[in-house]
Amino acid sequence: MGFVLVLVSMVLVWGYGGVEGKECTNEPTQSHTFRYNLLASKNQTWKEEVMSHSHNYHLTPREEEEGGQDDDDWRMLYEKMKMKKAPEGLLKQVSLHDVRLHGGSIHGQAQNTNLKYLLMLDVDRLLWSFRKNAGVPTPGTPYGGWEDPTIEVRGHFVGNYLSASALMWASTHNEELKNKMSELVANLSICQQKIRTGYLSAFPSEFFDRFEAIQHVWAPYYTIHKIMAGLLDQHSIAENPQALKMLTWMVDYFYKRVLNVIRKYSIDWHYQSLNEETGGMNDVLYRLYSITGDPKHLVLAHLFDKPCFLGLLAVKARS
Structure with a gap:
């Protein structure tokens, strides 16, 4: 069990400290680096298309006036999405065994x-x-x-x-x-x-x-x-x-x-x-x-x- 604990520590350290400069791909499919470059694009039409699929985020009036976000602001997207909480007590998962069409x-x-x-x-x-x-x-x-x-x-x-x-x-x-x-x-x-x-x-x-x-x-x-x-x-x-x-x-x-x-x-x-x-x-x-x-x-x-x-x-x- 000691090896398992050491391994967990290695996983956590690698996950946060050993990633810089590592190319992340799924061979033979598209590179995640290329996907990041798309995300970082300043093409406003593309950004609006992406954001149209998010129910948790919309451009603020200031962002719309300025033509979107600067690159440094994109990291705030995740924080803004986290702040949006689903209403409590309205949704409840129902078992498929209890549902009939x-x-x-x-x-x-x-x-x-x-x-x-x-x-x-x-x-x-x-x-x-x-x-x-x-x-x-x-x-x-x-x-x-x-x-x-x-x-x-x-x-x-x-x-x-x-x-x-x-x-x-x-x-x-x-x-x-x-x-x-x-x-x-x-x-x-x-x-x-x-x-x-x-x-x-x-x-x-x-x-x-x-x-x-x-x-x-x-x-x-x-x-x-x-x-x-x-x-x-x-x-x-x-x-x-x-x-x-x-x-x-x-x-x-x-x-x-x-x-x-x-x-x-x-x-x-x-x-x-x-x-x-x-x-x-x-x-x-x-x-x-x-x-x-x-x-x-x-x-x-x-x-x-x-x-x-x-x-x-x-x-x-x-x-």
């Missing part, structure tokens, strides 16, 4: 179309690459597109299906959908148990060897995040306790992998590897920590916070 409404019709699509998908075809990777029999044929067995991000659609079916079941309590998504989770568990390490994916762990070596690979953590988020939704929304056990076993595996990279190379090396897209790994881990209270889940969530992006925001600096 009228079947004759346009929204109810759209929901039914979505339900039919989720019911149409075949469990064996969704499982095909997971079973192949785990070395278990693969009945049926795999889906194409993003789930084609030659595509490096195969498996992420299955994670999306886990989330979508959980949300749809909560909204409809359709029994056929309940059985289908429960069958999918149960068979994913068989794949995970066959591999025996906690790893669960439609592609081999070698993809993460390439990720950790900062070699070209197509966003393996992006796909893993989708699977993790799907399992978390199956637990928290679809009320499947098996999904939580599978998820925590997955997290144990990746916790060990990330710490091994830090021990073998450095925390700097790990953060450089995050320039390949990692999806919402931090988000799903923070959500998991809110359920388990396991400090390992919190540490791993911090380790997927991108210092070269969040650190600059925290100290109000520019790249």
